[in-house]
Amino acid sequence: MPNPARRFRAICSRFAGLLHMDHGNDDFTAELESHVAMDVDDGIRTGLAPDEARRQALIRLGGLEQTRQTFRERRSLPWVEILIRDVRYGLRGLAKNPGFTTVAVLTLALGIGVTSTIFAVADAALLRSWPAAEPERLVRIVANTPQGPDDLFSYPESQDLAAQGKSLEGVLAYSRHSAILHTASESRQLVDEVVSPNYFSLLGTDPKLGPRFLAAAKNHERIVVISNAVWQRFFGADPRLVGKQISLTGRSFTVIGIAPPGFRGLMPFVPVELWLPLTTWGGENDRGSRDFELLGRLRPGVTAAEARAEIDTIGRRMAQDYPALNRGRTVSIVSERQRLREAAAPTLLMMIAVGMVLLICCANVAGLILARSDGRRKEIAMRLALGATRARLIRQLLTESVLLAAGSAALGLLLAVFLFRLQPALMPPSKVALGLDLHLDATLILFTTVSSMLAVLIFGLSPALQATRVDYVAALKRGETGADRSRRRVTLRNALVVVEIALAATLLTASGLVLRSLLASRRIDLGFDRQRDFVFFDMEPNLVAGYTPARTAAFFDEVETRTAALPGVKHAGLAQRVLLSETEGAVSKRVSIPGVQLPQDQPTIPVKFNAVDGNYFQAMGTRILEGRAFAITDSGTALKVAVISRNMANRFWPGGSALGRQIVVDGTACIVVGVAEDAKINGPREDPEPYLYLPFAQWPSNHASLIVDGGADSRALIAAERIVFQSADHNVPYEVRTIGYLMRQSFWSDQTLVGFVGTLGMLAIFLGAIGLYGVIAFIVNRRTREIGIRMAFGAERRNIVQLMLRQGLALAGIGACVGLVASLLTTRFLASVLYGVKPTDPLSFAASAIFVVLVALAACWIPARRAASVDPMQALRVE
Amino acid sequence: MAEKADVWQGTLALMVLRTLETMGPQHGYGLARRIEQTSDQLLALNYGTLYPALLRLEQEGFIRSRWGSSDNNRRAKFYELTEAGHRQGKKAIAEWEQATEILARFLRPAAEA
Numbered sequence: 003m004p005n006p007a008r009r010f011r012a013i014c015s016r017f018a019g020l021l022h023m024d025h026g027n028d029d030f031t032a033e034l035e036s037h038v039a040m041d042v043d044d045g046i047r048t049g050l051a052p053d054e055a056r057r058q059a060l061i062r063l064g065g066l067e068q069t070r071q072t073f074r075e076r077r078s079l080p081w082v083e084i085l086i087r088d089v090r091y092g093l094r095g096l097a098k099n100p101g102f103t104t105v106a107v108l109t110l111a112l113g114i115g116v117t118s119t120i121f122a123v124a125d126a127a128l129l130r131s132w133p134a135a136e137p138e139r140l141v142r143i144v145a146n147t148p149q150g151p152d153d154l155f156s157y158p159e160s161q162d163l164a165a166q167g168k169s170l171e172g173v174l175a176y177s178r179h180s181a182i183l184h185t186a187s188e189s190r191q192l193v194d195e196v197v198s199p200n201y202f203s204l205l206g207t208d209p210k211l212g213p214r215f216l217a218a219a220k221n222h223e224r225i226v227v228i229s230n231a232v233w234q235r236f237f238g239a240d241p242r243l244v245g246k247q248i249s250l251t252g253r254s255f256t257v258i259g260i261a262p263p264g265f266r267g268l269m270p271f272v273p274v275e276l277w278l279p280l281t282t283w284g285g286e287n288d289r290g291s292r293d294f295e296l297l298g299r300l301r302p303g304v305t306a307a308e309a310r311a312e313i314d315t316i317g318r319r320m321a322q323d324y325p326a327l328n329r330g331r332t333v334s335i336v337s338e339r340q341r342l343r344e345a346a347a348p349t350l351l352m353m354i355a356v357g358m359v360l361l362i363c364c365a366n367v368a369g370l371i372l373a374r375s376d377g378r379r380k381e382i383a384m385r386l387a388l389g390a391t392r393a394r395l396i397r398q399l400l401t402e403s404v405l406l407a408a409g410s411a412a413l414g415l416l417l418a419v420f421l422f423r424l425q426p427a428l429m430p431p432s433k434v435a436l437g438l439d440l441h442l443d444a445t446l447i448l449f450t451t452v453s454s455m456l457a458v459l460i461f462g463l464s465p466a467l468q469a470t471r472v473d474y475v476a477a478l479k480r481g482e483t484g485a486d487r488s489r490r491r492v493t494l495r496n497a498l499v500v501v502e503i504a505l506a507a508t509l510l511t512a513s514g515l516v517l518r519s520l521l522a523s524r525r526i527d528l529g530f531d532r533q534r535d536f537v538f539f540d541m542e543p544n545l546v547a548g549y550t551p552a553r554t555a556a557f558f559d560e561v562e563t564r565t566a567a568l569p570g571v572k573h574a575g576l577a578q579r580v581l582l583s584e585t586e587g588a589v590s591k592r593v594s595i596p597g598v599q600l601p602q603d604q605p606t607i608p609v610k611f612n613a614v615d616g617n618y619f620q621a622m623g624t625r626i627l628e629g630r631a632f633a634i635t636d637s638g639t640a641l642k643v644a645v646i647s648r649n650m651a652n653r654f655w656p657g658g659s660a661l662g663r664q665i666v667v668d669g670t671a672c673i674v675v676g677v678a679e680d681a682k683i684n685g686p687r688e689d690p691e692p693y694l695y696l697p698f699a700q701w702p703s704n705h706a707s708l709i710v711d712g713g714a715d716s717r718a719l720i721a722a723e724r725i726v727f728q729s730a731d732h733n734v735p736y737e738v739r740t741i742g743y744l745m746r747q748s749f750w751s752d753q754t755l756v757g758f759v760g761t762l763g764m765l766a767i768f769l770g771a772i773g774l775y776g777v778i779a780f781i782v783n784r785r786t787r788e789i790g791i792r793m794a795f796g797a798e799r800r801n802i803v804q805l806m807l808r809q810g811l812a813l814a815g816i817g818a819c820v821g822l823v824a825s826l827l828t829t830r831f832l833a834s835v836l837y838g839v840k841p842t843d844p845l846s847f848a849a850s851a852i853f854v855v856l857v858a859l860a861a862c863w864i865p866a867r868r869a870a871s872v873d874p875m876q877a878l879r880v881e
Numbered sequence: 882m883a884e885k886a887d888v889w890q891g892t893l894a895l896m897v898l899r900t901l902e903t904m905g906p907q908h909g910y911g912l913a914r915r916i917e918q919t920s921d922q923l924l925a926l927n928y929g930t931l932y933p934a935l936l937r938l939e940q941e942g943f944i945r946s947r948w949g950s951s952d953n954n955r956r957a958k959f960y961e962l963t964e965a966g967h968r969q970g971k972k973a974i975a976e977w978e979q980a981t982e983i984l985a986r987f988l989r990p991a992a993e994a
Contacts, residue, residue: 008941008942008943009941011941012937012940012941015939015940016940030932032956032958033909033932033957033958036908036910036955036957036958037910037928037957039955040908040910040951040953040955040957041910043953043955044914062913062928063927063928063929064927064928065929069929069932072929072930072932072933073932073933073936076933076936077936
């Protein structure tokens with residue numbers, strides 16, 4: 003009667019049978035009793051003695067217990083029943099031993115969490131979420147010149163390639179820039195891509211968006227596509243936004259579409275927020291302005307080799323047609339997917355590294371389980387003796403491991419999600435949002451599940467096999483077996499623990515070094531007062547139409563005056579650029595000095611400079627060592643003056659005073675009126691170099707930074723400043739940076755290094771401690787009897803603790819020594835990133851060694867205490 | 882006495898359905914006796930095997946059970962056909978008749994030869 007619906011009903015009923023197991027069994031016992039009673043009644047009626055009647059009734063039934071057994075098997079699902087029993091048994095076992103469970107779950111969760119995080123990073127870096135159709139057909143068009151590879155093309159070149167390349171369906175061009183989005187309340191800098199009209203249609207991002215963008219761009223309409231994230235964050239996901247105008251960098255554009263969620267442009271690390279057609283941007287007809295990266299799409303069925311040959315031919319033709327631009331320049335293609343895969347190679351290496359970490363975690367947990375199952379040896383031997391099969395016991399022990407792994411996987415995923423949240427804090431500080439698109443998705447859950455189940459095989463199977471391989475007669479008699487067989491295994495585990503501790507010692511030494519280096523570089527005199535609560539407003543009137551030099555100067559003047567009058571503002575100054583900005587500080591002027599011989603007989607040397615107003619030095623707290631700062635009298639029409647850095651003064655006028663001397667800056671003669679202390683220009687660790695301050699009024703700039711020291715409450719200052727800007731001219735975009743941001747940016751790489759190496763070090767020492775704990779706990783269990791005998795012969799608890807600690811410390815000591823030697827050999831590779839500390843810094847080495855030994859002591863202390871609490875009578879009576 | 886035949890796979894359920902159809906509600910022991918009698922003692926029926934079969938029929942919804950009291954006043958669990966059980970009985974009988982007829986056609990020539 004194979005009726006699926008009926009069968010389903012039966013299975014449901016059997017699952018229900020699982021729930022009220024006991025009731026059903028009682029019911030059936032009653033039914034069987036009545037059955038037998040009726041049969042006995044009939045037997046007696048035919049003249050049998052009651053005993054004989056009962057005997058025959060039972061024979062006819064086929065046995066009470068057998069019947070009950072077959073009934074039970076039919077009543078519910080036996081394998082589920084066993085599974086539930088195993089799970090209950092496992093949970094009970096884990097709950098009974100919370101210390102073991104916590105440590106094992108934490109260890110595994112760490113391993114799984116880290117592995118899953120790196121997997122997500124690798125997955126995202128390989129552009130998992132590329133919403134491009136058939137990405138395997140996308141190729142990057144690259145050029146090679148005698149000077150080296152060059153991947154930029156001009157738009158006319160891209161059109162030539164598209165028109166002549168028969169193997170390509172099309173070629174798209176894109177170029178990354180930034181634009182300022184003005185909303186009612188703020189102006190924000192966003193990353194944009196200026197792209198060819200066919201960008202979306204060739205990528206196949208969205209079937210509707212592609213053609214719409216293509217048509218509008220070809221009509222030279224001023225349009226923009228915004229990212230889903232921008233749509234949500236700045237426009238509250240307003241469904242009526244499409245068709246409306248938004249203001250970008252002072253011009254208005256019509257939004258013609260929202261990019262699909264998750265579409266972040268063509269580079270994994272820099273999410274693009276806006277897409278503008280190059281037809282409205284200008285410059286698209288200039289063959290010489292190579293601003294664009296090109297992607298082509300192979301026609302279906304065309305191989306990369308065929309396309310490469312054709313593109314090569316087109317490249318040669320270009321070199322002939324435009325020798326001035328293209329001589330010696332060859333063109334080729336690479337598979338975009340291949341390129342991304344190669345670019346993601348470091349993350350794959352990291353994948354291998356964290357895979358090793360997971361393996362070490364598994365080995366440690368296997369050690370813990372082994373130490374524990376040793377204590378259950380008698381229970382297991384007893385059950386084997388009572389007839390349990392080995393497979394049954396292995397299944398039961400593995401169920402416990404699966405439970406551990408499941409808990410750890412869940413915790414590991416939580417850890418991964420937590421680490422994803424940390425990403426923005428780990429990225430270098432930047433005006434635009436950087437980072438990968440990391441989130442919990444089905445792929446990640448699948449990966450975590452599979453990796454944790456593989457982990458079960460590694461950490462669970464071997465202890466389960468070993469624990470059930472018991473000569474149970476001997477085990478029951480003596481309580482121990484197989485000591486010789488496992489001796490080799492112990493040696494292997496000891497070696498593993500030594501390696502773990504050595505690794506931890508090395509990493510901790512490196513952590514100490516980079517930490518000392520960070521602390522040292524934090525003490526560097528930056529050449530301004532870093533204790534002040536600076537806020538910098540980077541103003542860009544140059545982006546707004548109609549700002550003549552005069553109007554720009556008036557705008558800066560108005561903003562500075564109003565700001566200085568704000569309550570709480572102690573200082574306000576103006577400068578073309580802010581110190582310690584990695585990208586902004588490098589601009590220089592050509593300087594010559596009458597009467598001074600310049601190096602290598604050069605007529606001029608480049609000197610980095612800043613144009614500042616009279617309040618600058620006081621606002622920044624940069625000391626004037628000689629002469630004076632600029633004054634209101636140093637106006638555009640007055641005598642040209644300059645302030646130079648101490649390094650510049652010492653270099654060109656050693657022993658004498660630089661005041662009153664003449665220097666020629668970009669052909670303009672200036673008089674040195676002051677010498678300022680050396681300040682850090684691009685980064686805190688740089689050596690002092692010549693630096694030049696010029697009066698802002700004499701060297702005006704169309705953009706500038708307002709420097710404000712407004713006391714501790716920078717948020718209030720920023721709010722007040724917004725009103726200042728709105729009343730001065732709300733169209734002028736400005737960015738806000740705080741001194742905190744600047745410091746984070748300056749020390750980001752040092753801090754990240756400390757965080758990274760330190761985290762690895764802590765992870766390593768944690769794993770080492772767990773490994774050591776497992777080994778010592780195992781030894782303590784093995785030697786319970788010996789300890790009992792020792793104590794019976796008068797050994798004190800103290801002696802036992804010492805005995806056990808000595809074993810652990812021996813391992814830890816060897817590990818620490820190996821680690822320190824390894825550090826001596828490897829820390830010199832850190833020399834280039836260290837500041838103010840030698841790679842052989844004894845303090846870091848000693849601190850690392852002491853820390854390792856202390857942690858090792860703590861890890862051994864717990865099992866050693868347990869060893870000492872052995873009751874000698876009980877330990878011996880067990881025999 | 883002729884050698885007793887084992888109960889063929891799957892036929893026990895049909896016997897139960899058929900017996901309940903003709904006798905009305907019946908307890909397990911009664912069913913077992915009745916099936917044995919109907920087969921003229923030719924069937925070797927282990928009474929115990931009846932119960933998993935009954936359970937299965939109940940799980941599939943063809944019969945239902947309730948406690949009642951027997952002819953000689955013993956508490957016993959009585960089984961009766963459900964609506965689906967009646968239908969299933971008819972269907973199974975038709976299928977079985979067809980199967981035996983087909984099989985008979987195969988066997989007949991061999992018997993004649």
